[in-house]
Amino acid sequence: MEKLSILIVGAGLAGTSLAQRLLEKQQQVTLIDSGQNNSTAIAAGIINPMVFRRMNKSWRVDDFLKEAIAYYKKLEDDLNIKLIKPLFLRRLFSSLQEKEFWEKRQYEKEYSAYLEILTAEDLNYSLTKNDFGSGRVKQAFWIEAQTYYTSQINYFESLGLLLKENFSEKDFNAEGGIYKDILYDKIIFCCGSNNGEMPYFSDIPIEKTKGQTLTISCKNLPENESLNRKTFVLPLENNTFKIGATYEWEDGSLNTTKEARELLLENFSVISDLPVEVIDQVAGIRPTVLDRRPVLGQHKIHKKLFIFNGLGAKGYLMAPTLAREMAEFLLGEGTISKEVGINRFY
Ligand SMILES: Cc1cc2nc3c(=O)[nH]c(=O)nc-3n(C[C@H](O)[C@H](O)[C@H](O)COP(=O)(O)OP(=O)(O)OC[C@H]3O[C@@H](n4cnc5c(N)ncnc54)[C@H](O)[C@@H]3O)c2cc1C
Incomplete structure (x- = not known):
């Protein structure tokens, strides 16, 4: 060659x-x-094979996911680092319709690789707020970005x-x-x-699509799973979590803002009313089309x-x-x- x-x-x-x-x-x-x-x-480095709103698979996920896992694992081996971890990802449904989409999809051949069949425990999940039940995603991962x-x-x-x-x-x-x-x-x-x-x-x-995330400290929030509704809640260590992210199209700066912090905390309150302390806030810019x-x-x-x-x-x-x-x-x-x-x- x-x-x-x-x-x-x-x-x-x-x-x-x-x-x-x-x-x-x-x-x-x-x-x-x-x-x-x-x-x-x-x-945040989350790899989520689903798009939750209409409960669709992410674009070309069947091709992308296998190759992504192999790519990050090879880097782990070559560079002797830890990079990729399976993520226990739980979607807290935001409506009855979302739950119904899941109920339908879970038996479809195309989706069985990504959606666990709903159980009574999922529907009655009680460790956080849970208005419409919840479901567990298969094959989600976390890359330490x-x-x-x-x-x-x-x-x-x-x-x-x-x-x-x-x-x-x-x-x-x-x-x-x-x-x-x-x-x-x-x-x-x-x-x-x-x-x-x-x-x-x-x-x-x-386009420049700004995103802001918070690192929060919160006691009694599940640490073995990543929750998702309006915001993701990614467990880090010792009762700390990353939550986010915002989507902002008007402001291409890297400034963190009070508005974003309030919005993220408000979104988080849909998941839990537990008291939180904000430890850090960061802003980045996604390149989007x-x-x-x-x-x-x-x-x-x-x-x-x-x-x-x-x-x-x-x-x-x-x-x-x-x-x-x-x-x-x-x-x-x-x-x-x-x-x-x-x-x-x-
Ligand atoms: C808050 C936030 C959360 C996110 N969460 C996730 C997530 O959970 N999962 C996920 O998959 N993706 C996530 N993303 C998206 C992901 O980060 C992007 O898709 C990806 O990082 C884009 O990579 P890139 O290389 O195109 O851009 P960048 O990472 O921006 O890299 C561009 C590089 O070009 C360099 N550069 C630019 N101009 C010049 C120049 N003139 N000379 C020299 N160097 C230059 C810069 O220094 C930079 O290093 C998130 C993004 C943000 C902002």
Whole structure:
């Protein structure tokens, strides 16, 4: 196989998973990252195969999940770290209709891999508020997001493949594929929510969807399961939990706000009236696309330039498969599906 020299701008989930896939294919990879990550490292890292509102499976979950588990487990083995844990995820139904959707779905072949059959204990679950009953999701996972990001940065740095700097257009010749006097065969932009501030792909409508989470301390809340209704409640350790996240489209800043904190506590009160103490609050920005599909593909004019972005709110589920598909596309071994292709914007 021909060995290409590939520059990846952005070492978040998109950039690092693509770099891993290219290394698997013995390609020459260089990553650039400015160190201002505001999504991959901040994410809750929940992998939930379901979309609860209408009780549908997450898009392409049957493909994505298997590959994601294998990808994170391999990183655990290769880097000797703990990254992925099965998550006991309980949905507290928000309406009778939701319960009915579950009752119907649980016997469908397509859903039996993801939904436990409802039991009397689920319906009468009494450790928190429970207006309409609850159900347990199968095959949910938790990725320790901060560990993912830090371990990836350390790994690529240790191999000498990471430039810790801000990519600037003035150092770059797009036509020639030359960055700081070094010639690359292909350059992939994986800049997350910073896409609009970058040259070449700023016309691709990647929105900044701000998300805020709280870390709370709360006694007597179940610590062996993650609850979900209006907010997720992710057990951490010693009676602490992460709750969230908000979806904010008007404010692209990284400021934490009182409004978000109040909203998250109000959402939490649907689950429990137990007293809580807020220990921490963080804000991040998801790179999202209106049609909720990522964006993969080649620049319409500069043929050496590519984009892999728009991982949205479920990046940890989707990235391993899409990164492989992107790598195959770059090496001429595969095509990009229309659903995620950049051509839908050109
Ligand atoms: C609050 C919150 C909670 C979330 N929870 C979950 C969850 O539970 N499960 C889930 O699957 N997903 C979750 N997500 C979404 C997930 O984090 C994203 O899908 C994913 O991290 C996006 O990765 P990315 O690499 O595209 O972007 P980013 O992580 O933003 O990475 C982009 C990188 O590009 C670099 N960069 C940008 N511009 C430049 C430049 N000019 N020069 C050099 N480097 C540059 C930045 O430093 C950054 O490291 C959450 C997100 C948020 C904000």
